[in-house]
Amino acid sequence: MNPRNAKTVLPAVAMTAVSMVLTLAVVVMWLGTAVPWPVALVVGLGIDGGWLATLAYERRLAAQGDHSRIVTAVGWCFGLIAAGVLVAHALSAEASAAAWLAVAWLPIAAKALWLVHGMWERTALTPLALNAIRGIQQEARDEAAVARARLRAEATTEETRLAAVTAAGARVARVQARTAKTLAGAWSTLETARQGEGTGRALTSVTAPVTAAVTSRWELPVWGPVQPLAAPALESGPALSDAELDVLVEEIRTSETPALSYRVMAKRFRAAGHAASETRLRAAWNRVVGAA
Structure with missing residues (x-):
């Protein structure tokens, strides 16, 4: 017997054996007062034998991968008869009626256990298939773990890159701010010098010997928009000898x-x-x- 099947077949066999023994005992005790005990014994064995025969035939069909509703229905009928006998005996017994009612469900439970065992067999897999399934599941878990690690590493790298870019941008902004401040101060100084009353006269007096009759006043650059100058037109015509x-x-x-x-x-x-x-x-x- 397969050790895996033993998990479901052994409880079903034990429950069936107990149900048959109880059914036989109840039939002998219940009918023994009305008929001779050999007759009662035959009746009890007939119920148990019919139940066991239908169960054996049902198990043979299941081993062949087949199923018969008629055989299943007959088996359930024998189980219901056995349960009915137990219930009738419990109701007619003056003493210990509750105890007999407590075990009256055993034949139905035995049939239910055989049903569970049949479902177990139909869904059971070979060790090779189970190993393949475990390998596929492990491979899927490995791939998921690798994907999670890759995503975490990429997120960390992107966070580091963004932090570096942000820091570099902040440094550039600070340098630009300092440069703009320095340029603003320089142009402010030039503007102050240009607006001064003695600046033009001082520069003119210094450069007058060199630029006589060329300009009368020096003007410093003015802070403002720049107007591009048009390029002078090139002279056309042949060169002079x-x-x-x-x-x-x-x-x-x-x-x-x-x-x-x-x-x-x-x-x-x-x-x-x-x-x-x-x-x-x-x-x-x-x-x-x-x-x-």
Whole structure:
């Protein structure tokens, strides 16, 4: 017998044996006063024998994987007859009626235990299948544990990264705040200097020997929006040759008496729309002056 099946079959066998003994004893005691005791014994054995036969046939069908409702119904009928005999004897007995009623449910309980044993057999699995199920369950538990550990590690990493980014952002914000404060103080100092009454005169007096007749007042930068300046248009047209450049320089230099200086000549040269680099213009000036 399979040790696993013994957990359900042994209680069913014990309950059935006790029920048969009680049924036989009650039939012999109850009918022994009315009929000869051999007759009562045959009746009791007939009830127990029919019950045992139907039970054996039902177990044979279950071993073959089959089931018969008729056999099951006959078995339940024998169980109900045995229980009815016990109940009738308990009700007719003047003494110890309660004790007989207390054991009258044993045949029904025996049939119920055999029903439970049949369900156990239909749902029982082999040790190989049970080991496979345990392996699958253990693998699922392992995967769940690994997934939980991975999620916890990722959460910790993300928390550390966010903390580092937040700290770096705070440091950048503090540096920007200090820089803005320093720039604001510097521009405030420049604005104070620009608004001062003697600042312009002092700067003009210092730079007057160098920038005579160029500017009359120095202006410091003003804190405010910046307006982008348009890029100057490039001069179009072919480049002048050295001979042409010398002729133009000579004409402009001698356009007035006395002859113009190089600075004035260069200003009027470019104001007339001519284009030449400073190096070529200076070389042409030197050639013209040397020839004169």
